[in-house]
Amino acid sequence: MAKDRSFASKVAKSAHLSVRHCPVCGDVVSMIKQVESRQKEDTASWGFKEKFIPVCKCNEKEVLG
Numbered sequence: 001m002a003k004d005r006s007f008a009s010k011v012a013k014s015a016h017l018s019v020r021h022c023p024v025c026g027d028v029v030s031m032i033k034q035v036e037s038r039q040k041e042d043t044a045s046w047g048f049k050e051k052f053i054p055v056c057k058c059n060e061k062e063v064l065g
């Protein structure tokens with residue numbers, strides 16, 4: 001099972017790299033995808049803008065309601 005183990009450690013490593021901790025509260029920062037719908041000024045058509053916001057204990061109440 002050497003193959004499986006190396007795969008698992010690879011996944012664990014990349015998952016670890018993507019985890020960030022907030023310097024203020026020390027909590028794990030998760031990226032929340034938020035989609036805004038808005039009207040484009042030039043074409044008067046509706047567009048969607050996706051953005052990722054970092055959420056930790058500092059702002060989870062504002063962001064998640």
Ligand SMILES: [Zn+2]
Nearest residue numbers: 022025056058
């Ligand atoms: Zn924080």
